[in-house]
Amino acid sequence: MRLRRLQAGLLIAMGLLALPALADTPKATPTAKELIAKSKPAEWRTPDPKNLLYMQLPQGRVVIELAPDFTPLHAANIRTLVHEKYFDGLAIIRVQDNFVTQWGDPNDDDNGDKSKIKPLGSAKHTLPPEYTRSIDPKQAWTPLPDGDVYAPQVGFSEGFPAARDPASGREWLVHCYGMVGVARDADPDSGNGSSLYVAIGEAPRQIDRNLAIAGRVIEGMQYLSGLPRGTGPLGFYTQASQRVPILSVKLAADLPPAQREKLEVLRTDSGTFAALIEAKRNRRDSFYTLPAGKIGLCNIDVPVRTASSATAGH
C-alpha cells in the first residue's frame, strides 16, 4: 500500500500512469502521458539516420543521436570510424559512479598493450575542439526561463540541452544525464571520437565547454548507467573480464530502412514540450502537494517514442 501510492505518485510524475480525474484535486496537473497522447504528429521529428548510431552491447542496443549542428567535425569523424568498424570489438572500459561511463580501445591506455592499439583508419587523429559555436538567429532555440547556476541562458536546441552566453555570442551543449562527450588528451584538439563517454550521474556541468559533446543517448541509456562501477582509479575496470564488449556500432543510414529503429523525438519547440516542462515545474496532484515552481535544464527529459506509438518510451 505504502509502495503502491509512492508508485502512483511517481507514475504521475514520470508520466507513465493516466489517472482518472481526482475528485479531491480538480486542478491536478496533467500527466506526461496525457499530454503526449494529445500531441500532434508534426510535433515529433524523425532523427536523420546519418546521425544515429546503434551500439550493440550484450545487454541490448544503445541508440545515440549525433549533434552535427554543434560538433560537425566530430560527427563526421565518428561516422568514418563507424563505417570502418573501428568500434566493433572494443569495450566499455570505465564506469565511474556519479560521473561517466566511457568506451574505447582498452589498449589505448596506460596499462594497455600499445602494440595492439587499433588504428584509426582514415579517420582524423586530431580535430578542432568544437566546444562552443556562434549564436546565430537562424538556429532553433527554446529558452528555459527558470535560470541556471552555470550559464547566463539555458534552453533547448533541436532536442539537445544547451546554454548561451550573449556576452560572448557563444552557445554550447550541456553535460546533462545521457549526453555523450568526446574523451581527449590534454591538448584541446586531441579528441577525435574514438573514445566517448556518457554522463550517468548529477550533470557534471563544471566540465561544460572543456570537452566536445557529440550527441545524446536516446535509447538504451539503462545499459550504460546500470553497470557495476569499476574498482580501479576513476572507475576503470581492473580486469579485462569486467569490461563490457561492444559487439558493433553501426550508422542507421548504412542499414536498410527495414532494419532501422522507428524512433521519434519530441520537438523542443513544440507546444507539447512546453506543456510537459510546465507540468514538471508546477506539478500538483494527490501525491505532490507543493509544486517546485521551477525546473532545472537537466531535470527535463526530451521524450522519445517509437513511431506509430502513442506512448513515450523515454
Added chain:
Amino acid sequence: MRLRRLQAGLLIAMGLLALPALADTPKATPTAKELIAKSKPAEWRTPDPKNLLYMQLPQGRVVIELAPDFTPLHAANIRTLVHEKYFDGLAIIRVQDNFVTQWGDPNDDDNGDKSKIKPLGSAKHTLPPEYTRSIDPKQAWTPLPDGDVYAPQVGFSEGFPAARDPASGREWLVHCYGMVGVARDADPDSGNGSSLYVAIGEAPRQIDRNLAIAGRVIEGMQYLSGLPRGTGPLGFYTQASQRVPILSVKLAADLPPAQREKLEVLRTDSGTFAALIEAKRNRRDSFYTLPAGKIGLCNIDVPVRTASSATAGH
C-alpha cells in the same frame, strides 16, 4: 595516450591524483587530494554510531548516515525497525534509471502477497511528514553563494546539502545524488521508514519538500547505483529473482566498537571544505582551461574517509 590524459585530467578533477607542479600552468588549481592532505584532524567529524546504518548486500556494505536534526521522528522509527531486524531478508525492489533505487518489503506492493507483509513490530505506522524544519540561528549553516534554480538559498548543514527560504523561515534537505528518502502513501503522514529510496541520477529537486529525507549514503553508493534497471513500470523488478536481497541492516551503535567502520566526514563548515568547493568552482589546470566560475549544490561531494587515513574515500 588519449585516455591516459583524460584520466589525468579527471584524476585532477576528482582529486585522486596529485600531479607535480605543471611548468606551463604555474597557477594550477590544487587538487582535492592535495587539499585534503593538508586538512587538520579537527576538520573531520566522526558520525554518531546511533546515526549510522550498515546495510549489507551481497555486493558489499552500504553505510547510511541518518539526519535526526532534520527528521528526528523518522530516524527514531528507522532505528526501531533496525533493532527489530525489520529489513533483514527484505530486498531492493526497484531501480528506475536516472531517478531512484528503492528497497523494502516486496509483498507490500500491488503485486505482492498481502498475507505475507512483514509486520512493523513496535515501529509506528504513520509519522508527521518532517519535510522541512524551522530555521534556527543556532543551527550550523554553510551557505553556498553560487545560486540555485529551486530554492532562495542553498548550502550545507552538518554534512548534508540543504536549502532555505527566509520568507517562510523553513529549511529542508535536498534530493542530491546519494540522499536517502522515505517512501510513502499519498497521505503525507504515511511514510514510516520501512521503505526507503536513494537518488541515483540527476538530483530530482522537484520532489524536495514533498518527501521526507532520512539521510545520506556515505559509503557503498556504487552498490545501489550500479544495479541493472528494473524493466517493469517505474523500474520495479518484475521477477523475484531480479531483486537484490538485503542480508541485514544494523545500527553501528548496536555493534561492538571494534566492528564499526572507522569513517570520518569532512565538516562542511571547515576551511578545507570551502577550499574544495572553490577548487571545483574555478578549476584550471593542464586539462581544464575554462573554469566554470560557479558550482551547483549537488555537484559538491562531502568527502568521507577512513579514520587514520590521509586520503579521501568518497
